[in-house]
Amino acid sequence: MRTIKKDGLSLYIHIPFCVRKCLYCDFLSFSAGNSRDGAATKKQEYVKALLNELAAWEEIFNKYNKKIYLKTVFIGGGTPTCLEPPLLLKIAQAAGKYTDENTEFTIEANPGTITGSHIEIFKEARINRISLGLQSAQDNELLKLGRIHTFGEFLDSYKSLMEAGFNNINIDIMAGIPEQTLESYKDTLEKVLALKPQHISAYSLIIEPGTEFYRMQEQGKLNIADEDTDRQMYSMTREMLKKHGYSRYEISNYSKKGMECQHNITYWTGGNYLGTGLGASSYIDGIRFTGTSDYNKYISIFKNRALQGMAEKQVKENTGSSLERLSIKSQMEEFMFLGLRMCKGVLKSEFADRFGISMDKVYGDVIKYFLQTGLMAENVNNGRVYLTDRGIDISNYVLSDFIL
């Protein structure tokens, strides 16, 4: 685990609770329960288990004499702000032990769940980046998505965060929402741009199997934008954001200069990350593993703090048979298909450094083909290859050719 020491580690903490599940969501999340007391108990038991898991990892790293430095922390979900502020603080502080002032420390927050005391504990725990799931500035669209907040409530949350001095805020927006029109989407973009956030994630709605939207679509009950409108929204996003000084650095992510999300960049550059909490995935030094998605199992594994020397056994029970050492071939593939999600693309020399073989030797023909068809471009000055705008539009088509 040499690289952890050298480059630092990214930590993801998953909070699976939501007030209620959005109709398009296929993430691992659920309501904590209907009864107030029941929900409170459930959240407490989860946070306790999560703290035990973090402690187990702490012990493991200590055992192998690895100095832990967290270059990024991301508390996501679900809706982390579903948790009462004191619970959230415990989690943030447990992670905070291994951070410093340079650490990017993000929390996802759902407008409508943020309270003043949440904002206080964000400050106290040195959380310095907030990611707000707005999706749309139109209340009818929010309703369609099954969101619990209105645009007004979002504005309140945003204002409170600004007032508290947060200067690294992301806003998630979505194109292709049922009932959304080109005009309403443009209005959403304008309203978001007026707030001048540092970062904007602009997604297209994807109907995932297993979601309520999927069922509705099967039944023909979902009225989503046709392809032409979808493409117009898409290009509108690029143009308007560009005009306002946001540069696109990944397929769906835009930021002001220097405000890119470092945590997510870890994912796309093959960096080491530890995922904790229910069903979270990790990737450390070429090994990928994923914790159980079975809530009760997770709770029973981490019910108690591991006894001395038993931490490894505990986390192994959680990750089960998911542990997989990626072959060099798989690592090369991921280097390409993740790296090419980023607009600056992949660096040929980095590929050669990592794998001891030149990128052209492995992917020369593929790259040549996509350069010819205008789906990729090459920057000869810095030795990077990247997807063109057209290549990004159909990136699955391009990236699948990097599977060896």
Added chain:
Amino acid sequence: MERTGQSHIRNFCIIAHIDHGKSTLADRIIEKTGLLTSREMQAQVLDNMELERERGITIKAQTVRIIYKANNGEEYVFNLIDTPGHVDFNYEVSRSLAACEGAILIVDAAQGIEAQTLANCYLALDHDLEIMPVINKIDLPSAEPERVKAEIEDVIGLDASDAPLISAKMGTNIEQVLEQIITKIPAPSGDENAPFKALIFDSLYDAYKGVIIFCRVFDGSVKKGQEILMMATGAKADVVETGIFGAGRFIPSDELSAGMVGYITASLKNVQDTRVGDTVTLAASPCSEALPGYKKVQPMVYCGLYPSDGAKYPDLRDALEKLQLNDAALQFEAETSIALGFGFRCGFLGLLHLEIIQERLEREYNLDLVTTAPGVIYHVYKTNGEMLEVTNPSNLPDPSEIEHMEEPVVSAEIMVTKEFVGAIMTLCQERRGVYIGMEYMEETRALLKYELPLNEIIYDFFDALKSRSRGYASLDYEMKGYVPSNLVKLDILINHEEIDALSFILHADTAYERGRKMCGKLKNEIPRQLFEIPIQAAIGSKIIARETVKAMRKDVLAKCYGGDISRKRKLLEKQKEGKKRMRQFGSVEIPQQAFMSVLKLDEDN
């Protein structure tokens, strides 16, 4: 092994309509003769190919020798020669029949005589076989044995008064059948001292033994070491082994002599030499003339078979050669398609035969295949007086050189219950059928006679027939000949390029409809690509239908974070796998599925 005199040998087969219980009766006969214990019995001993078992039909004739101790205290050798049960295999059936002295005719006590029963029965009568009717499935509540007996007497003209009433399934009255085999079916009466003369009714390729000839000896005898001669093909070989058919295994014998049914292995590597229907004799002292009835079977249906992976071309050739060892009816020759690369134009007896070969190639030889639309042999008369036989639409001469074309027609007999006569007549009309006549077999059932163009029935006629008669109609047909027809070649152009593998020949009146359907189907099968792709159907230079596959505009995964990577990888792997199954035409990629989809145009209409 003690030799059984000809008087104690009975060679027979069982003829029946599909599902009337042929294999089940065969099982019971084998069981009752005590050669096998019940435990040893596979569910159906004769249908031993996996595919046959799944489809419930017999494709390859299987043969078994059994010993029956009759009520008179004497032991008899029974050779039960199984016959294929589908109209596609009429020639094989006829050769199997020619190896027998008699046939058991099974008629379902509830369903009565079917078109196929009649056809096989007439075939058996043509071979002067003694036909012994048996009424099966008397355990069914709907069984009407007396009515069926009367039907056999009226329709076929056989005496059915003492026909055993059996239930093969329950094992009822099987002894009666066994005793009647002895009394009703004549013993063989060959000349044991005449030159060796035997009929090949099947052959099998075995990896260890080479070609195994299944034959019925009429005169003389043969033993190991003698040189045999195949009279039609002229091939000669030394006999390595002779033997008889145990249930599911080969039992060597010292010799094969007049009246016997058995096998010969010889130093034969090429099964092309052992054609079903040919006569085997001894090279040193050949018989004066061959047995009658041999013909080189002529395929009726043709299609192109191509390996999806071009590198598997030699494997496909190998597999086809091996299948041909066991299947004299299968023909193939190499051809090239611009669209599909190297492959084979294959000839089959019918569509079922085609499907069986295709499935066997895929299943037993692990080949992934692309099949082109099946077609028939067209006679093309050119303006210069020349006549061409065309099976591959690509070989059709330029229209300016064609004087006229002829297509094969069949005489079809369709047996159907009264209530569906209207529906079936409509179907036949839709398929350009010419009504010849109708006979009532009895009050409720009619035999419809039509002349139908063969190319109208090779696609899905059988399925349509079944669905429009709720499964009650049965079909039998035979080649009638060629008639002039207004035929055209329909081409499919993808991105303005003609895809030769999708071309086919059809009647001008149906071209527009079919062209439209093909374009529609292809539009759904061809994935969007980097640019817009027109799909056109054309006759000559005239475009008769058009669809467009829009350009790919969006294929992107919006989110990909830490927990999404494995899923993303699977998605890309799947996409890559899909690309592998595409064929590159210029700059267009066409999935193999597209080639197959146009074969089933009527499915979702």
